Amino acid sequence: xxxxxxxxxxxxxxxxxxxxxxxxxxxxxxxxxxxxxxxxxxxxxxxxxxxxxxxxxxxxxxxxxxxxxxxxxxxxxxxxxxxxxxxxxxxxxxxxxxxxxxxxxxxxxxxxxxxxxxxxxxxxxxxxxxxxxxxxxxxxxxxxxxxxxxxxxxxxxxxxxxxxxxxxxxxxxxxxxxxxxxxxxxxxxxxxxxxxxxxxxxxxxxxxxxxxxxxxxxxxxxxxxxxxxxxxxxxxxxxxxxxxxxxxxxxxxxxxxxxxxxxxxxxxxxxxxxxxxxxxxxxxxxxxxxxxxxxxxxxxxxxxxxxxxxxxxxxxxxxxxxxxxxxxxxxxxxxxxxxxxxxxxxxxxxxxxxxxxxxxxxxxxxxxxxxxxxxxxxxxxxxxxxxxxxxxxxxxxxxxxxxxxxxxxxxxxxxxxxxxxxxxxxxxxxxxxxxxxxxxxxxxxxxxxxxxxxxxxxxxxxxxxxxxxxxxxxxxxxxxxxxxxxxxxxxxxxxxxxxxxxxxxxxxxxxxxxxxxxxxxxxxxxxxxxxxxxxxxxxxxxxxxxxxxxxxxxxxxxxxxxxxxxxxxxxxxxx
Amino acid sequence: xxxxxxxxxxxxxxxxxxxxxxxxxxxxxxxxxxxxxxxxxxxxxxxxxxxxxxxxxxxxxxxxxxxxxxxxxxxxxxxxxxxxxxxxxxxxxxxxxxxxxxxxxxxxxxxxxxxxxxxxxxxxxxxxxxxxxxxxxxxxxxxxxxxxxxxxxxxxxxxxxxxxxxxxxxxxxxxxxxxxxxxxxxxxxxxxxxxxxxxxxxxxxxxxxxxxxxxxxxxxxxxxxxxxxxxxxxxxxxxxxxxxxxxxxxxxxxxxxxxxxxxxxxxxxxxxxxxxxxx
Numbered sequence: 062x063x064x065x066x067x068x069x070x071x072x073x074x075x076x077x078x079x080x081x082x083x084x085x086x087x088x089x090x091x092x093x094x095x096x097x098x099x100x101x102x103x104x105x106x107x108x109x110x111x112x113x114x115x116x117x118x119x120x121x122x123x124x125x126x127x128x129x130x131x132x133x134x135x136x137x138x139x140x141x142x143x144x145x146x147x148x149x150x151x152x153x154x155x156x157x158x159x160x161x162x163x164x165x166x167x168x169x170x171x172x173x174x175x176x177x178x179x180x181x182x183x184x185x186x187x188x189x190x191x192x193x194x195x196x197x198x199x200x201x202x203x204x205x206x207x208x209x210x211x212x213x214x215x216x217x218x219x220x221x222x223x224x225x226x227x228x229x230x231x232x233x234x235x236x237x238x239x240x241x242x243x244x245x246x247x248x249x250x251x252x253x254x255x256x257x258x259x260x261x262x263x264x265x266x267x268x269x270x271x272x273x274x275x276x277x278x279x280x281x282x283x284x285x286x287x288x289x290x291x292x293x294x295x296x297x298x299x300x301x302x303x304x305x306x307x308x309x310x311x312x313x314x315x316x317x318x319x320x321x322x323x324x325x326x327x328x329x330x331x332x333x334x335x336x337x338x339x340x341x342x343x344x345x346x347x348x349x350x351x352x353x354x355x356x357x358x359x360x361x362x363x364x365x366x367x368x369x370x371x372x373x374x375x376x377x378x379x380x381x382x383x384x385x386x387x388x389x390x391x392x393x394x395x396x397x398x399x400x401x402x403x404x405x406x407x408x409x410x411x412x413x414x415x416x417x418x419x420x421x422x423x424x425x426x427x428x429x430x431x432x433x434x435x436x437x438x439x440x441x442x443x444x445x446x447x448x449x450x451x452x453x454x455x456x457x458x459x460x461x462x463x464x465x466x467x468x469x470x471x472x473x474x475x476x477x478x479x480x481x482x483x484x485x486x487x488x489x490x491x492x493x494x495x496x497x498x499x500x501x502x503x504x505x506x507x508x509x510x511x512x513x514x515x516x517x518x519x520x521x522x523x524x525x526x527x528x529x530x531x532x533x534x535x536x537x538x539x540x541x542x543x544x545x546x547x548x549x550x551x552x553x554x555x556x557x558x559x560x561x562x563x564x565x566x567x568x569x570x571x572x573x574x575x576x577x578x579x580x581x582x583x584x585x586x587x588x589x590x591x592x593x594x595x596x597x598x599x600x601x602x603x604x605x606x607x608x609x610x611x612x613x614x615x616x617x618x619x620x621x622x623x624x625x626x627x628x629x630x631x632x633x634x635x636x
Numbered sequence: 637x638x639x640x641x642x643x644x645x646x647x648x649x650x651x652x653x654x655x656x657x658x659x660x661x662x663x664x665x666x667x668x669x670x671x672x673x674x675x676x677x678x679x680x681x682x683x684x685x686x687x688x689x690x691x692x693x694x695x696x697x698x699x700x701x702x703x704x705x706x707x708x709x710x711x712x713x714x715x716x717x718x719x720x721x722x723x724x725x726x727x728x729x730x731x732x733x734x735x736x737x738x739x740x741x742x743x744x745x746x747x748x749x750x751x752x753x754x755x756x757x758x759x760x761x762x763x764x765x766x767x768x769x770x771x772x773x774x775x776x777x778x779x780x781x782x783x784x785x786x787x788x789x790x791x792x793x794x795x796x797x798x799x800x801x802x803x804x805x806x807x808x809x810x811x812x813x814x815x816x817x818x819x820x821x822x823x824x825x826x827x828x829x830x831x832x833x834x835x836x837x838x839x840x841x842x843x844x845x846x847x848x849x850x851x852x853x854x855x856x857x858x859x860x861x862x863x864x865x866x867x868x869x870x871x872x873x874x875x876x877x878x879x880x881x882x883x884x885x886x887x888x889x890x891x892x893x894x895x896x897x898x899x900x901x902x903x904x905x906x907x908x909x910x911x912x913x914x915x
Contacts, residue, residue, distance in 0.1 A: 403810050426810045434803035438825045447821070448811035494807075501811065 065134055065241060065274050066092040066115070071144070072128035073107075073114050084110055086298045087129065094241065097268060097275040099285035099306075101321070102295035103516040104487075108278050111295070112244045115143060115276070116159045117151045133158070136241060156187045160235030164247040166227035170219040176203075176230045177215030180237065187238030202233040207263060224391075225256035229263065236267065242274045249284070253390035254543060258587035261288060280517060282325055283546075284589045286310060294318045324518040326546035328588045331573025333549050335384075337532070344416070345378035346504055346537055347402070347424065352376070352411035354397050358609065367611040371397040373561040374616060375411075379505065384531065384538040386552035386569070388545065388584070392608065394561040395541045399426070399507045402539070418504035421452055425498040429510035431490035435482035441468075441493065442478045448500040467496040470533075471526060488519035492526065499534065507539045512547060524550055545588045549573055554627070557581045561608055562619070567628030577622075577630040639832075642905045649901025655894030663714050666707030673701035675708050675861055684877050694879040696869065702880065705861035706887055712862045713891070716773060716855070717842035720780035725835055727781070728788020729827070733819055735789065736796035747793065750786035758783045758841075759848055771854045779849070780842050791834045792827055799823050829906035833899055840895035847888050863888050 073085040085107050092098050102108040113119040114126060115133075131143035135158060143154065155161075163169045171179060180199035184190045190198060196215070203211035206229040219227055228248060235243060245264065249257035265288050268275050279285055285292065286306065293303035294317065302315040313319045327333075354372040372394040379385050387395045400406045402413055403426050415423055425448075428434040435444055445464045446456050454460060465475050471492040473485075482490055491511065498506050508527070512520045528551060531538060542548050548555060549569065556566040557578065565578040576582045620632040643649045665671065672692070679699035687694045693703040735746040753761065762779035769775045799805065799822065808818050849855040850864025858865055863884045870880035 400806075405806050405809060422810075422812055424810075426807065428803045428807060430803060434807050436804045436822050436826070438828075439821065443821070447808060447813060447817070451808070451811040451813040451817065497807075 063094055063134065064091055064132075065094045065096075067132035068111075068115070068129070069132070070129035071111070071114060071126065071131065073110055073119060073124050074127045075122075075124045083127065084124070084298050085114070088295070088298075088300050089129075090293055090300065090303060092242070092274050092276065094274055095268070095272045097277060097288055097290045099277045099279060099289035099292045100295060101279055101282045101285065101292060103280055103321075103518065105297070106295040107298040108295045109246055110298075112161075112246055112276055112278050115242075115244065116155050116161060117143060117146070117148075118155075118161070120148075133242075157238045158240055159242045159244065160238070160240035161244045161246070162228070162231045162235050162248045164250050166224060166231045166251070167219060169231055170227060172219055175216050175218055176222065177217075180215075180230065180234050183234040183237035198237070199233075202237060203230070205236070205267070206230070206233045208233075223256075224252050225259060228252060228256075228260055232260075232263070232267070236271070236273075239271060240273060242276065243268075244276045244278070246278045247280070248277075250279070250281075254545070255390065255583055255587040257284070258589070261589070264288065281589070282310075282321055283327060287589065294321065320518060324521040326517075326521065326524070326544075326550050328546040328549060328585075330585070331549065331570045331575075334569040334573065335528075335551065335553060343380060346381045346416050346418070347379040347539075348412075348414040349378075349398075349402065350376045350412045350414075352398065352401060352413065353409045354394070354401050354406055355409045367609055367614070369608050370561050370610050370614075370616070371608065372401065372408075374619060375558075375561075375563055377556055377563065377566060379537050379539055381504065381537055382531070382535050383553045384540050384551050386540040386542060386548040386555045387558055388542055388548050388555060389558035390543055390584075392560075393558040395558045396509055398558070399509050399539060399541050403507060415505070420501045420503060422448075422501050423504040424507060425501060425503040425505070426507040426509065427491070427494045427498050427511045430514055431487055431494055432482075432514075434494055435490060437482055440479055440481050444482070444493070445478075445497055445500055448497060452501060463500070464496075467499055468493075470530070471496045486519075488515050488523060491515060491523055495523075495526070495530070499530070502534075503536070505537045505539065507541070509541045510543070511540075513542065513544060520547070527551065545573070545585060557584065562616075562631065564631045564633075565629070567625065571625055571628040575625075575628075577624050577628075579633060581630075639902070639905055643898065643901055646901040646905060648897045649905070652894045652897025652899075652901060655890055656898060659710050659714065659891055659894065662707045663711035666704070666711045671701070671704035671707050673704045675700060675704035676859060684873070686877070687879055693883040694877065696866075696877075696880055697873065702866065702883060705866060706863070706883060708861040709863040709866060709884070710887065710891070712773075712856055712860065713843055713846050713888075716776050716780065716846040717839050720777045720846075721784060721835055721838045721842050723777070723781035724784035724838065725788050725831065728785045728790075729792050729824070729831065731785065732789040732792030733796055733823060736793045736800060737815070737819060737823070743793075747789070750789045753782065753786045758845060762845060762849060763852075763854065766849070766854045771857060773856055776846060776849050776855045780845050783845070784838050784842065787838065788831075788834065791830060795827055795830060796823050799826055832906060833903045836895055836899035836902055840892045840899070843891050843895065844888065 069089050070087045071085055072083060072087055074081045074083045076082055088111055090098065100108045100111060110119060110124065113122065115131060126144045129144060133141050133143050135141055170176070177196065177199050180202050181195040184195040184198045200211050200215060203214055208214050208226060208229055222230065249260050252260065264275065277285055277289060289306045291304065292306050292309040293300050294309065294315065295301065296317045302309060302313065302318045309318060313322055352372055352375040355368040355370050357368045358366045375398055377385065387398060389395045397406060401408045403424060442464065446460065449460055450456065464478065468475065468477050473489060473492055485493065512523050515523060524547065530536060540548065540551055552569040554567065555569050555572040556563045557572065557580065559580045565572060565576065565581045572581065573585065576585050621629045622632055624630055643653050677700065681699065682691065682695050683699040684697060685691050685695040691701050691703065693706065696702055731746050731750065735743040761783050765779040765782060766775050805818060805822050808822055846855060847864040850862040851868045853868065855864055856862040866884040867881060870884070873880055
């Protein structure tokens with residue numbers, strides 16, 4: 062096979078003069094035509110900078126290449142050093158030879174142009190087509206990325222499409238000029254797991270169809286196991302290991318690769334659930350019955366057109382000392398359920414009974430984004446004091462002592478008290494949020510995607526901390542997550558939510574190993590993992606039912622089927 | 637303190653801050669009576685003298701030292717500008733915060749009220765208020781304060797709306813924090829930076845408006861010295877004694893320049909993006 066890309070000793074710096082920082086310290090790799098290379102690493106490892114250097118988008122982000130070469134073979138067979146090419150050459154290369162897709166499809170698309178116009182633009186600029194021909198090509202491009210009803214979709218604006226559809230539109234645009242290399246920078250990170258599986262399957266098919274080389278950047282080593290020919294593992298701007306996918310995964314040489322493979326929670330079909338004994342199901346500490354949350358949609362001022370049924374009749378009990386995980390994809394109503402329990406959204410109907418606990422506020426919450434949930438203008442002492450002040454306590458020596466003990470318990474030093482949130486890393490901030498939630502000595506902590514925003518190795522540590530804290534303080538967790546592998550590590554029981562309802566609930570091992578509801582089965586089948594890399598994913602484009610219902614609509618009552626001890630599944634109806 | 641230190645390190649911010657400091661010193665000296673000459677004393681023998689070593693900026697038609705009068709005029713302008721902007725900041729911040737926090741009907745009513753005030757040109761609205769209440773220092777302060785209140789209400793409302801949606805506000809609700817605590821610690825504290833910038837820029841405008849009002853004879857009443865009055869008095873003598881117009885004009889211009897440069901520098905310094913980078 063001919064070499065398409067030959068990167069040698071690539072060095073990239075950001076900033077200039079005395080403040081310049083080198084972020085890539087000499088990275089070398091080669092890529093043949095039609096081959097797929099996965100670049101794996103955590104945030105700050107330089108994986109995105111490596112990719113952005115190839116099409117020189119890094120220049121626009123304040124970076125510049127300070128050393129090394131990027132040999133690229135163009136379609137006509139001529140060789141080109143991309144590291145030394147001028148901006149005009151690069152514009153042509155970006156348009157014709159190298160396509161790119163980004164993590165967040167909503168921000169990559171122009172919100173005021175229809176997707177048809179945007180794809181047609183790619184054909185006009187990339188291949189010099191005129192209006193009519195470009196539009197016809199745009200339709201064919203949408204067909205190629207398997208968007209059903211492509212002719213109608215051309216007239217849609219980005220906000221009218223789902224996340225998965227938008228990412229397909231991005232792929233269609235990137236492929237407009239039949240590039241010989243496609244760079245995909247975390248293209249599925251913002252997507253649900255079943256959608257992610259579809260996009261991965263699509264990329265694998267298109268790559269074969271078009272004989273295109275692919276550079277796939279990800280933090281999830283399990284995800285690329287099925288698609289990559291070769292893997293390059295990066296850490297702090299250096300490629301620590303690269304080789305054939307099988308070799309890297311089965312016989313990793315570098316300690317960091319081993320660490321990464323161990324840190325990633327691998328989904329094991331319910332065989333790795335927690336085995337610490339659960340108390341023999343005493344009275345529930347939180348009992349939710351028939352919880353309904355609806356958001357009315359108004360067409361005009363006072364006229365209700367119906368409502369979004371975000372949560373539609375949810376029942377569950379949470380027992381002391383137990384973790385109940387609520388899993389589901391975006392829009393399933395899992396976060397709304399959590400927010401309703403804490404009173405952050407008003408329940409339309411239903412009862413939430415919380416047994417009187419150890420403090421006046423027995424339920425506390427940890428949010429997904431540790432950056433957004435800490436006030437940037439307050440220091441740690443003020444942040445931790447807030448729950449106490451809110452409940453009428455005085456900030457005195459005893460309270461400061463409690464702060465110090467909790468900080469030490471979550472793994473932060475005493476010197477943290479005087480510091481501000483931005484002086485901590487993401488993982489440390491989330492530890493801080495956990496400490497803050499524990500300030501009031503709660504019985505229940507709601508963890509809303511609490512580890513989703515963290516790097517995998519940090520994620521593993523925070524999960525471990527959560528399990529330890531649960532034992533130590535006999536806490537109950539309501540653990541909201543979309544990540545089946547994480548849920549497997551921490552849950553005692555699992556409730557699967559789909560379109561505002563619980564469709565399956567039961568012991569973690571039972572639900573994960575013998576899923577009964579068709580949605581649970583789909584969800585579990587879509588989880589990527591190193592162990593399942595030889596399985597092939599098929600395209601499954603079952604659309605999520607709309608949650609918008611006309612005014613006065615009431616769902617039919619749920620009928621439950623008991624499929625095992627403490628394992629219930631909702632009977633599926635046509636609706 | 638850190639902000640002030642950085643202000644003096646910032647290229648144009650240093651110039652702006654220096655002008656303001658010099659003006660403040662001149663105004664203070666004027667206020668305690670340490671002027672080169674008596675600002676109110678009329679000396680018929682030294683009428684319309686051009687700038688010289690004894691009269692740095694010349695004398696006016698009544699033989700009064702214009703430099704001494706400028707010092708008192710700056711003090712007068714600063715009193716009006718600082719007092720009116722302070723009042724506008726407090727009122728505008730409260731209105732903007734409450735409109736954002738309560739939302740719905742309150743937001744509509746309060747902000748439409750602000751829109752009504754904004755619809756009038758600033759000087760016209762001030763004229764209207766003075767026409768009703770009568771001229772004087774306190775009326776000028778009140779008029780300028782009312783004119784600038786809607787600007788502060790808008791500056792506060794926008795960011796407050798987005799802060800209200802942030803996770804840390806939701807977190808505060810889950811602890812049971814009081815509304816007052818959330819409004820002050822979580823919203824107001826995060827608004828300090830944009831407010832500081834807005835206050836500095838508003839001071840520049842207030843200075844100009846004050847000069848304009850007293851030029852029209854609606855601000856400070858003679859014989860008390862004021863930059864606007866001095867400009868008004870000079871307009872018939874422009875050809876004989878151009879210094880009468882030049883120095884008050886320059887004083888107003890430099891003052892506005894000082895506040896604007898400081899405001900722009902503060903915007904750079906307090907920008908959360910640059911702040912993050914330094915930390």
